[in-house]
Amino acid sequence: MSYSEKLIDHYENPRNIGTLDKNSEDVGTGLVGAPACGDVMKLQIKVGADGLIEDAKFKTFGCGSAIASSSLVTEWVKGKTIDEAETIKNTDIAKHLALPPVKIHCSVLAEDAIKAAIADYRAKSAKKDDITDTRSDSGHEHAHPND
Amino acid sequence: MSAAYAYLDHNATSPLRPVALDAMVEALRAGGNPSSVHRAGRAARARIDRARRQVADLVGALPAEVVFTSGGTEANNMALRGAGRRRVLVSAVEHESVLKAVPEAARIAVDGDGVVDLAALERMLAEGPALVSVMFANNETGVIQPIAEIVRLARAAGALIHCDAVQAAGKVAVDLHGLGLDYLSLSAHKLGGPPGIGALVVRADAPFATDRAGGGQESNRRAGTENVGGIAGLGAAAEASRSGLDGVAGMRDRLEASLPGRVFGAGAARPPNTTCLSMPGVKAETQVMALDLGGVAVSAGSACSSGKVSRSAVLAAMGIDPAEAATAIRISCGWNTVFEDIERLIAAWQGLYIRVTQSDISQRAA
Amino acid sequence: MIFTSGATESNNLAIRGVAEFYKDRKNHVVTTMTEHKCVLDTCRHLEQSGFEVTYLPVQKNGLVDLEVLRNAITDRTVVVSIMAVNNEIGVIQPLEEIGKICREKKTFFHTDAAQAAGKIPLDVEKMNIDLMSISGHKIYGPKGIGALYVRRKPRVRLVPLIVGGGQERGFRSGTLPTPLCVGLGEAAEICAKEMDGEAKRLKKLQERMLKGLNDKLSDIVVNGDLEQRIPGNLNISFAYVEGESLMMGIKGLSVSSGSACTSASLEPSYVLRALGVEEDMAHTSLRIGLGRFTTEQEVDTAVDELVRHVNKLRAMSPLWEMAQEGIDIKSIEWAAH
Numbered sequence: 001m002s003y004s005e006k007l008i009d010h011y012e013n014p015r016n017i018g019t020l021d022k023n024s025e026d027v028g029t030g031l032v033g034a035p036a037c038g039d040v041m042k043l044q045i046k047v048g049a050d051g052l053i054e055d056a057k058f059k060t061f062g063c064g065s066a067i068a069s070s071s072l073v074t075e076w077v078k079g080k081t082i083d084e085a086e087t088i089k090n091t092d093i094a095k096h097l098a099l100p101p102v103k104i105h106c107s108v109l110a111e112d113a114i115k116a117a118i119a120d121y122r123a124k125s126a127k128k129d130d131i132t133d134t135r136s137d138s139g140h141e142h143a144h145p146n147d
Numbered sequence: 148m149s150a151a152y153a154y155l156d157h158n159a160t161s162p163l164r165p166v167a168l169d170a171m172v173e174a175l176r177a178g179g180n181p182s183s184v185h186r187a188g189r190a191a192r193a194r195i196d197r198a199r200r201q202v203a204d205l206v207g208a209l210p211a212e213v214v215f216t217s218g219g220t221e222a223n224n225m226a227l228r229g230a231g232r233r234r235v236l237v238s239a240v241e242h243e244s245v246l247k248a249v250p251e252a253a254r255i256a257v258d259g260d261g262v263v264d265l266a267a268l269e270r271m272l273a274e275g276p277a278l279v280s281v282m283f284a285n286n287e288t289g290v291i292q293p294i295a296e297i298v299r300l301a302r303a304a305g306a307l308i309h310c311d312a313v314q315a316a317g318k319v320a321v322d323l324h325g326l327g328l329d330y331l332s333l334s335a336h337k338l339g340g341p342p343g344i345g346a347l348v349v350r351a352d353a354p355f356a357t358d359r360a361g362g363g364q365e366s367n368r369r370a371g372t373e374n375v376g377g378i379a380g381l382g383a384a385a386e387a388s389r390s391g392l393d394g395v396a397g398m399r400d401r402l403e404a405s406l407p408g409r410v411f412g413a414g415a416a417r418p419p420n421t422t423c424l425s426m427p428g429v430k431a432e433t434q435v436m437a438l439d440l441g442g443v444a445v446s447a448g449s450a451c452s453s454g455k456v457s458r459s460a461v462l463a464a465m466g467i468d469p470a471e472a473a474t475a476i477r478i479s480c481g482w483n484t485v486f487e488d489i490e491r492l493i494a495a496w497q498g499l500y501i502r503v504t505q506s507d508i509s510q511r512a513a
Numbered sequence: 514m515i516f517t518s519g520a521t522e523s524n525n526l527a528i529r530g531v532a533e534f535y536k537d538r539k540n541h542v543v544t545t546m547t548e549h550k551c552v553l554d555t556c557r558h559l560e561q562s563g564f565e566v567t568y569l570p571v572q573k574n575g576l577v578d579l580e581v582l583r584n585a586i587t588d589r590t591v592v593v594s595i596m597a598v599n600n601e602i603g604v605i606q607p608l609e610e611i612g613k614i615c616r617e618k619k620t621f622f623h624t625d626a627a628q629a630a631g632k633i634p635l636d637v638e639k640m641n642i643d644l645m646s647i648s649g650h651k652i653y654g655p656k657g658i659g660a661l662y663v664r665r666k667p668r669v670r671l672v673p674l675i676v677g678g679g680q681e682r683g684f685r686s687g688t689l690p691t692p693l694c695v696g697l698g699e700a701a702e703i704c705a706k707e708m709d710g711e712a713k714r715l716k717k718l719q720e721r722m723l724k725g726l727n728d729k730l731s732d733i734v735v736n737g738d739l740e741q742r743i744p745g746n747l748n749i750s751f752a753y754v755e756g757e758s759l760m761m762g763i764k765g766l767s768v769s770s771g772s773a774c775t776s777a778s779l780e781p782s783y784v785l786r787a788l789g790v791e792e793d794m795a796h797t798s799l800r801i802g803l804g805r806f807t808t809e810q811e812v813d814t815a816v817d818e819l820v821r822h823v824n825k826l827r828a829m830s831p832l833w834e835m836a837q838e839g840i841d842i843k844s845i846e847w848a849a850h
Contacts, residue, residue, distance in 0.1 A: 002189065003761075011761060017829045034847030035793030035832060038755055038781065042831035059831040063757040067829065160688065175655060185760065185767040217518030217657065220677040220687035244677030244686060336688060343518065343657050343690025358674075360558050361521040361551030370551055371521035372650060374657025377690070 003064065004098035010068035015075050018057040020044040025128055028082075028121025030113045039066045039106065043113035045077060045085070047121055053077050053085055058113075065103035069093050069110035082118050153443045153488035157337070157481030158286055158314055158421060163380070164339035164482060170383035171341060175376040182364065182372070191375045198382025205385040206312065206331055207322030208348045214368045215346050215378050219313040219334030220244040222347035223280075225369070226309040226330040227252075229355045232278035236271050236306075238263050238292070239464035245280050245311055246460075255281070260415040261290040261465045263297060272304035279308045283315035287461045287477055288412035289421025291319065298327045307353065313337050313345075317388030318418040329353035335377065339482050340384030344377030388482065392419050395480040398489045402478065405493045407500075411462060411475060420480040423462075425471055426496070429503050434476050434496075441495030443488075445476050515681045516694055519659035520627035521551040522674070523646035524594075526661055526685065527623045528555045530671030531592050531644065532564055539591035545569045545577055546787040548596050549625055556594075565589075573789050574738035575604035583614050592621040592644070597629030601784040601800055602737030603746025605633060612641030621669060627651050627659075631704030632712070632743045637662060643669050647701075649693065653805065654700030658693035661685075711805055715744035718803050718812050722747060725816035730823055732836075736785055736798060747801040748785075750794045751819075753833035754826040759799060762822035766815050769800050793832075793842070 003011075019042075022029045027046050033039040039062035046055040056074035060067045072093055077085040093099075093107035154162065179191035199210040216222045219242075227235060227248040235252035237245055240261050246252070253271060256264045263281055272279070279301045284291045294310060301308045309330035312321050317338030323331050329350050336342040349355045349368065361370025396419035403410055403422055411423040426434055431447035438445055462472035478492065517523045532542060544556055546568045556566045567585045571577055577595060586593065593615050598605050608624060615622035623644035626635060631652035637645060642662070649658035663669050663684065677686030704711075726733055732752040751759060756770035770782075781795035790798070803812070827833040832842055 011758070014829060019834065031831065032848065035796070035842055036791070036847070038757075038796040040831050040847075042834075059829050059834055061753060061830045061832045062755050064761040066755075067758055180650075183767070183769055184757075185769070186764075187767045217522070217675075218687045218690075221518070221675050223677070224675050242677065243679070244675075247676035247686075334688075336690075341690065341692060342688050343693045358558070359521070360525055360554030361549075363550070370525075370554070371519045372648075372656055374518070374655075374693075376655055377657045377693070 003100075007065060007068045007097040007099070010071040010097070011064040014058075014067055014071040016055075016057050016071065016078075017059065019059065020046050020055065020057050025124055026121075028117040028119070028124065030116025030118075030120060032112045032116055033062065033066075033109055035061065038062060039109055041066065041070050041109055041113040043070060043073065043110075043117045045082070045114075045117045045121060047082060051081050053080055053082065062106065062109075063103070065097070065099055065106040066109060068097055069099075069106045070113060072097060073110045073114050077114060082121065085114060086118055088114055151442060153484075153491040155478045155480060155484065155488060155492055156444045156446050157484070158289075158477060158479035159446055160336045160342060161339045161481045162483060163336075163341055164384050164387050166387050167335075167340045167380040167384040171376045171380040174379035179375070180372055181375060182362065191373075194375055194379050194382075195373055198378045198385075201382035201386040202333070202346055203348075205321070205389055206316055206333065206348055207324050207326075208331070209351060211366070212323070212348050212351055213346050214349060214365045215344065215373060215381075216369055217343055217374070218345040219311070219332050219337070220345075222332035222334070222345050223309075223311055223313075224248045225347050225357070225359075226332060226349075227278065227280060228358055229349075230278045230307050230309065230330065231354050231356055232276060232307055234275055234277040235280065236268070236277050237280045238282065240285055240288075240290075240461045241280065241282055242286055242311055242313070245282070252280075255279075257464050259466055261285055261288050261412045261461065262415050263292050265293065265296060265300065268297065269300050269304075272300060272306055277301075277304070277306045279306050280311065281308075282311040282313075283321060284312075284319065284418050284421070285412070285461060286314045287459060287475075288423040288465075289314070289417035289479075290412035291315070291416040291418065294326055294328070302327060314421075315418060317385065318392045318420055320391070323348055323350060330355075335381035335384055338384050338388045341377050341380040344374050344381045346381070392480070392482065395420050395484050398480055398484060398486060401486075402489050402493055406496055408474075409471070411465065411467065420484075422478045423475050424478060425474040426476070426500055426503075427471075427474060429474055429499070431474060431476050434474075434499065437499045438476075438492070438495050441491075441498065443492045443495050445478050445492070447476055515661045515663060515684045516689055516697075517659045517661055517685055518657055520549075520625065520646045520648035520651070521659075523648075523659045523661040524549065524551045524623075524625050525555050526671065526674050527644040527646060527663075528552065528592060528594050529559065530674060530684075531621055531623070531669060532559055533672040534670045535591045536564075539589050541565045541567070541587055541589040541591065543567045543569065543582070543585050543590055543593045543620075545571055545595055547571050547575060547599055547601075547784045548594065549600055549627070552594055552596070552625055571787055574741070575599060575602050575736075575784075575788050576738060576741060577606055577611070579607065579610055579614065582611065583618070586614070586618040586620055588619075590618070590620045592623050594623040594625065596625040596627075597635065597645075598626070598632065598743050599737065599784060600628045601782055602748040602788070603628070603743045604737040605629070605741045605743060607741075608635075608640045608642070612639075615643075616641045628743070631701065631708060632745060634708070637664065647697075649697040649700065652697075652700045652704050654697040655693050658690060658697045660697065707805075712744055715803050715807075718807060718809065719744045719747060721809065722801070722803070722812045722816055725813065726819060729816070729820045734794065736788060736790055745803045747803075748798055749801065750785075750790065750798040751823050752794060752797055753830045753836060754797050754823050756797055756799050758826055759797075759819075759822055762826065763815075763818045766818055768802070770798065 090107040179187035181191040627648040645662040
């Protein structure tokens with residue numbers, strides 16, 4: 001198996017390794033894969049007030065292709081709206097990194113990871129919106145997420 | 148080869164070509180298991196890929212159709228057992244590795260020159276689906292079979308067709324797809340590659356089941372760590388032998404014109420390198436020993452059953468009288484044969500013949 | 514001694530050859546779950562043609578349980594095939610005891626000694642071995658050559674796999690590859706001469722490597738028995754780091770994840786699974802082979818490289834992060850994909 005230069009670059013110099021505060025309201029976290037399958041990806045996005053993804057971080061347990069795929073998507077999603085980020089396809093990742101056929105599942109996992117992070121972010125903001133709505137409708141101030 | 152010793156037994160084994168030796172030494176020094184994913188493994192894999200292309204180019208096949216084996220014998224065994232046809236038809240002059248692979252196979256008769264009787268084949272094919280195995284060129288006489296015609300008959304009858312091209316590849320043009328063959332065997336050490344390596348070429352859409360269990364190498368068609376050195380040597384020899392052996396045709400013609408013995412299969416097409424020749428009244432073993440002392444290596448029949456000399460089944464199938472067959476030697480030239488070798492043979496042969504015929508010694512055949 | 518094209522062919526010939534020859538009287542084969550693929554595959558072929566095969570489990574240390582073996586053999590058992598040394602984890606099976614049981618139970622004993630010959634003393638008489646497979650390129654000889662020992666007294670009979678000119682007493686036809694035979698012979702002679710000294714030297718290197726790794730890394734596990742093991746092998750799980758990514762990093766080192774035959778596939782090693790190693794740990798294992806050309810300097814470099822990359826990969830491993838936070842990764846419901 002031989003790997004493309006882009007893939008090796010992402011493996012050797014992974015971009016955006018790290019962790020964002022998963023409890024923060026503007027952070028969406030996706031955790032996909034399973035240790036028994038040999039791949040786990042954690043991908044996080046931080047969405048700014050303007051609706052653009054201002055930061056993305058990842059941590060991956062998996063082969064070089066899995067690491068490169070997740071590193072690549074953190075680069076791609078930054079500066080995008082979550083709707084735009086959602087359109088990233090595994091085939092684009094596979095093509096960009098020239099993944100060998102046996103490694104296509106790594107790109108699928110990366111797409112799953114970004115979708116899961118977006119879903120988590122949306123779930124959080126929906127909750128927040130609900131609360132905000134309730135607040136303005138009722139005029140009461142006691143409503144709190146933790147109540 | 149230096150004229151101090153003329154090696155004229157290329158059909159037994161051909162000396163290693165220097166390019167093949169170089170390729171082997173390079174591969175052996177580098178090492179690496181081609182299934183490993185690290186760089187040593189990948190480098191070994193790359194050598195195998197290259198050799199696969201070189202072998203494919205020699206016989207008009209695609210690289211993916213080439214399965215490396217430990218030699219011609221294994222390739223023949225694999226083809227006959229792997230095609231999955233219960234009914235097998237083989238010519239009466241096949242190599243033992245074909246005859247013994249399926250002992251119950253029906254034998255196709257040959258004519259006096261050792262050429263397959265096409266009418267007989269057609270009748271046998273009419274009896275039901277079969278695998279036909281006919282060699283390209285005979286190891287003892289060199290006689291070339293009408294493969295294109297045999298393929299046409301086999302195809303018309305829905306049969307699969309295997310060709311043992313061990314003695315033909317690198318000597319005459321062999322084209323798997325051009326001929327429409329399903330399976331083709333070749334051996335490295337018959338064309339200037341090393342012993343211990345060969346190939347079975349399996350046409351991409353031909354049925355094939357392996358009976359060799361193991362690590363799934365050769366796309367699950369032949370398990371076992373690839374013999375990288377041997378494969379590299381085979382590849383280099385295959386490439387070097389693409390130019391064929393036309394250069395030696397003149398030598399063979401010269402020796403056949405110079406010696407009075409009978410040439411078996413003379414009426415048929417032969418590759419430019421093989422002569423099966425009798426010396427009337429002199430046993431083949433006697434000739435082999437005397438010629439060896441005279442600095443010429445030839446053989447009595449095929450070299451397989453090394454040491455033990457038994458009656459040639461090939462000559463018997465051609466209807467040659469056993470007493471005459473016992474006087475036949477095989478002279479086979481190759482990539483490094485020079486005219487001096489032929490002159491040495493002619494002199495040694497004539498010297499022996501004169502001694503024997505003039506002294507009426509007891510070495511005469513019965 | 515019969516020359517073959519390698520250990521795969523030797524194993525095929527030994528097991529299939531003996532099973533086919535005696536099939537009128539016997540129809541059962543005993544082997545283990547951790548054999549080389551070519552033995553397991555041969556056994557599967559035999560099952561398809563009507564034989565029964567018992568695949569013995571192994572203990573957590575990789576060794577076969579002799580009582581389990583004894584109970585598995587019946588009067589229909591034609592051959593017991595147990596490898597001398599495992600190719601992935603290097604553990605040495607108790608050959609002498611196995612041979613004794615086989616002799617008592619009147620069944621043939623075949624051992625795949627591809628990874629053992631030249632590394633540990635082998636004695637077909639003392640160990641009651643009836644059939645033994647050897648590989649050329651595993652003892653520093655060439656690829657494409659191997660051998661099969663076939664006992665003459667009491668005589669073991671085989672149906673040949675490859676027929677033709679009748680070379681090798683009819684057991685194996687085909688022109689003998691003289692240069693390869695010579696290479697195997699020389700390699701065998703050198704191995705025999707240098708085995709003791711070499712084993713001591715490798716043992717030191719093995720200990721040096723293991724100590725180096727243990728000193729600088731936590732959460733590493735050696736798979737397979739450490740005592741009953743050839744000194745040239747280490748099979749280590751580096752928890753929370755996927756093996757293939759580690760291999761990709763340590764570019765100056767040639768090691769493998771799983772055995773070479775299957776390392777292009779993505780399934781975790783069946784050998785480690787048979788030892789009871791959890792799948793997640795099996796994904797983190799590397800096989801490290803030390804040999805006659807390995808130097809102390811190389812071992813030290815390897816340790817440095819491994820430590821550096823394991824640390825780097827752990828820093829980007831979500832599993833390592835969880836472990837540091839005290840989260841049990843087994844408590845998480847992982848989605849299958």
